[in-house]
Amino acid sequence: MGLGSSASGVFDTAVVDEAGQLTEPGTLAATTLAERFVLIGDHQQLPPVVRAEDTGEGAADLSQSLFERLIEAYPEAGVMLDRQYRMAQRIQAFPSRAFYDGQLRPATGEVAGQRIEALPGVDCEALPAAFRDPVVFLNSRGAAEGNTNPTEARTVAEVVETYAAAGVAHEDIGVIAPYRAQVAEIGRHVPEGVAVDTVDRFQGSSKQVIVVSFVASGTLEGPIFEDYRRINVALTRAKKALVLVGDADALSSDDTYAEMVAWAR
Numbered sequence: 001m002g003l004g005s006s007a008s009g010v011f012d013t014a015v016v017d018e019a020g021q022l023t024e025p026g027t028l029a030a031t032t033l034a035e036r037f038v039l040i041g042d043h044q045q046l047p048p049v050v051r052a053e054d055t056g057e058g059a060a061d062l063s064q065s066l067f068e069r070l071i072e073a074y075p076e077a078g079v080m081l082d083r084q085y086r087m088a089q090r091i092q093a094f095p096s097r098a099f100y101d102g103q104l105r106p107a108t109g110e111v112a113g114q115r116i117e118a119l120p121g122v123d124c125e126a127l128p129a130a131f132r133d134p135v136v137f138l139n140s141r142g143a144a145e146g147n148t149n150p151t152e153a154r155t156v157a158e159v160v161e162t163y164a165a166a167g168v169a170h171e172d173i174g175v176i177a178p179y180r181a182q183v184a185e186i187g188r189h190v191p192e193g194v195a196v197d198t199v200d201r202f203q204g205s206s207k208q209v210i211v212v213s214f215v216a217s218g219t220l221e222g223p224i225f226e227d228y229r230r231i232n233v234a235l236t237r238a239k240k241a242l243v244l245v246g247d248a249d250a251l252s253s254d255d256t257y258a259e260m261v262a263w264a265r
Contacts, residue, residue, distance in 0.1 A: 013038065018204070019067035023048045027066040040081075043068040044099045045233050046203050083107035086206055088114045090134040091235070091242050094263040098256060099232045116240045119168060119208060126166040134241055137264035139248045144217045147179035152245055156213050157189035159243050163209050170194045174207035176234045178224045182215050199230045202237055210238035214246030220254050228256055235260075 014034035016027055020041030026048075031037040047063050071078045082103045084092060089105075089112035096104035106112035115134070117124035130136055138159070142151025160173055170193030177183050180198060187196045195207065212234050216225065224230060235242065244264050251257040 010034070012036065016040065016067075020045060020065050021048055021203070022065055022067070023062045024064070024066040024069070025062075031066075039067045039070070041065070041067045043071055044229060045236075046200060046229050049200065085111055086239055087236060088112060088134050088240055091238050091240075094260055095232055095235050098259065099228070114240050116163075116166075116168065116209070119172065119240070121169075122167040124166065127162065131162060131166075131241075131243075135264050136241075136243045137248070137261060138243065138245045140214075140217070140246050142217065142247075144215055147181040147215065148185045149182060149213070149215045149217065150185060152213050152215060153182065153185040153189055155245050156186050156211050159211050159245065160190050160194055163241070164191070168209055172208035173211070174202065174205070174209070174237060175211045175213065176202050176237065177213040178215055178230070182213055186213060199234050203233050206237050206239055208239050209241040209243070210234075211243045211245065214244070214251060216250045217247040218250055220250055220257065225254070225257075231257070231260070 011034040014030045014037040016022065016030050016037065017040050019027055019039035020043045022041075027039065031039075043065070047068065048065055080100075080103060082100075082105060084104055085107045086092075087095075087106070092104055092106065096102055115124070116122055116127070116132075124132055138155060140149065140152040140155060142149045142155070156175055160170075160175065163173055164170060170191055173194045175186055175190065175194060175196040176199055177186060177196070178199060183196050183198055190196060195202075195205075242264075244260070246261075248261055251261050
């Protein structure tokens with residue numbers, strides 16, 4: 001998205017990448033130095049991380065980026081970059097429909113058709129039949145214990161081992177969980193080299209294979225599930241294979257997550 005600035009600056013144009021993750025003061029520090037500016041970002045993914053809540057009358061909401069504020073105020077100034085170079089078409093189908101009005105599409109046929117067997121040394125025949133689809137849903141039978149789900153963590157470890165046994169390098173596998181406690185629990189079960197982290201810390205990264213642990217059982221509770229930008233980030237980190245591990249009943253209690261489960265099965 002680009003908007004003109006009337007300020008007299010040092011530069012003709014300032015280009016700010018990942019502008020959706022920057023606080024407004026941080027973005028202004030760059031844009032005020034130029035006659036014109038272009039903000040590049042995605043307000044459908046996670047906003048700036050702000051540790052303290054805004055207090056006091058008239059306090060600025062630092063959790064909303066300048067990018068998001070301007071695209072809401074001046075939608076005609078925004079241009080959607082609808083070609084993506086990361087995900088196979090099967091993986092990007094649901095995020096495109098749920099978060100981008102169906103406009104997101106693979107940039108090339110090669111991106112659209114990429115498969116796990118294209119990785120060096122990977123034997124697709126060594127994978128169970130269900131894992132040969134780029135998107136897999138595993139219904140977790142575990143129960144949440146606070147912010148952990150030990151049974152689900154062991155299931156995630158088994159998924160990782162399944163791909164590793166077929167020849168996928170540990171460095172090509174990432175695991176995403178909503179809570180740090182579950183990240184630590186999973187980390188005790190998976191081999192070294194597999195990246196395990198929260199949604200927030202995975203934004204901006206990608207892996208050939210992504211496994212998502214949802215932790216929740218019974219019902220979905222807490223703000224971590226209410227902000228759909230989190231699940232958008234989690235689903236769009238994968239290139240060739242995406243495995244979702246969660247309680248189908250809990251996830252299906254929310255319309256958006258229910259659609260996700262139906263798509264992944």
